[in-house]
Structures are given as structure tokens and as C-alpha cells.
Amino acid sequence: MPPPGPADHAGKRADCTQFEPVMDKIHVPRTGSGRPRRTPDSASADKSCSNRKIRAYLRKCGIRHVIPEKKDHKAARLRQGSRGGRPPGFDKGRYKDRNTVERAIGKLKQFRAVTTCYDKRGYVYLGTVTAAALLIWLRS
Template identity: 85%
Template sequence: MGRSRGGLTTKIHVPAEGRCRPLALLITPGQRADCTQFEPVMDQIRVPRKGPGRPRSTPDSVSADKAYSNRKTRAYLRKRGIRYVIPEKKDHKAAPLRRGSRGGRPPVFDKARYKDRNTVERAIGKLKQFRAVATRYDKRGNVYLGTVTAAALLIWLRS
């Protein structure tokens, strides 16, 4: 548990697939920044193939909110060959304009694909339908992670 202005809090970092089912889970203290946990969460993704072979660890595309708008995240996605839609923060838009022609071209933003980002919010909503996940009575992080994992398993089994 981490301390924030509201008291002791915890964040659940969840990538979700198109049907709002969690693909991986990571628990961090509430004051930890989202963007620092992007790579560890992405490295946990494992989707089994229908036939033989290793599980897939690279999604087709990623939609993220402005919390993940930084060079490191974009470079990580480009290096792995993953298409992404991440809106730029206002202060990030102004910096290349100040540099002029050396500022580089702005990242592409597809509004139609960005509309699918709500699947993550809906997946978190499904997780929080479980009272133990929403209220977080567990004292230890690994016990809470087990509770969230059990809730995620039930979501997968029900769909």
C-alpha cells in the first residue's frame, strides 16, 4: 500500500483485450506514476495461440491515455513493432514547435482507434464489481494481487 493525500491507496495496472478481459495484472502503491509501469505490464502479457507454439507477447495495437505520453513509451512500442494511439500532452505539443524544423514530426493520432481505449476502463469496472477488489481489505500486496487475479479469472470464465 502506498500513502497519498487520500490515505493508503493501491493502483491496479491492467492491459485489456477487445472484450474487456484483463491480460495481465500489476499492483503498485497509489503514488507510483502510471508511465513507469508501462513496460513491466506489457512484458507480462501472454496470450496462448490456438495451435502449437509459444504464447503471443506482442499485441496488435495499444491505446493508452495521456499518462503514457512520453518518449520512452513510444520508443518501446516502436522497437517492438506495436502500433499505438496515445494522445500528446499539451506541454509536449509546444516543445517541438519551439524547436522549429528540428522538432521532428508529431506522432500520428487516430481518433477512431482511440475510441477503443475505453475497454481498459470497462475491464477495471468489471474487476471492481468484486467487493474484495473494490474495497481492498487485504493488508499485504501479494494477497491483494491474488484477490484481483481470482476476479480476473472469473471474468475470463464468465465470458
């Protein structure tokens, strides 16, 4: 049997490649009646999502974002001088709020089935993550 190829390791891809598909799955519930909104008010991400494609996607969708700029991107922008453009906006206070999400992900990773990601199908893995989230919620 030949060794698994790159297509067999879908879980090993960089997080930033899955940014748009994840954002397309978001449904923000309304407080009153009506269908859920498809776009959130804002998004926060770490430096791995600091690239032109993701920032353009968020700008096109009208989503405010807090993503720190990578050092090499900043250096390249500064090297270009006035042609380098403005630095992207960054709010340190809002970025610190990501801590809540990071802690929640840390709790999810305590479940072996979530961490190892043995499930071959996306919907099965989603069920595993949902069950783990329910257990965390019930324990708290």
C-alpha cells in the same frame, strides 16, 4: 513507529512507471499450436503514458500504439519548429475502442478488495483481481 516511507506506498506510484513490467508479463495466445507471443500487435494508453520512454519502448518492440499527445508536449514540439520532429501518429477510431477496457476496469473496481489494494504481495493481489474477473464473467 515511524510513518511509512515512499517505498511503503508502491500502489501510489504513477501508472506510467509500471508500463514496461506490465508489458513484459503479456502473453498473447496463438490460434494454433505453439507458445504464446510475448508482444501484442498494438497497445492503447491514455495521456499519462505519453512520454518519450514509453514510445521508444513500443517502437523498439515493434508494437503499434495509440497514445494521444499531451498539450505541453505538442507545444514544446511546435516551439522547436522543424527540429521538433513529426507529431506521433494517432488514430481516433482505435483510441475509442479503449472504452471497452475502461468499462471492464470500472467493473473490477466495484470489488472493494481490488479497489483498496490492501494485499501486500503482488501475487496475492493478482489472485484477488483474477477472482473478481471470474465473478464478473460468470455473472454476465
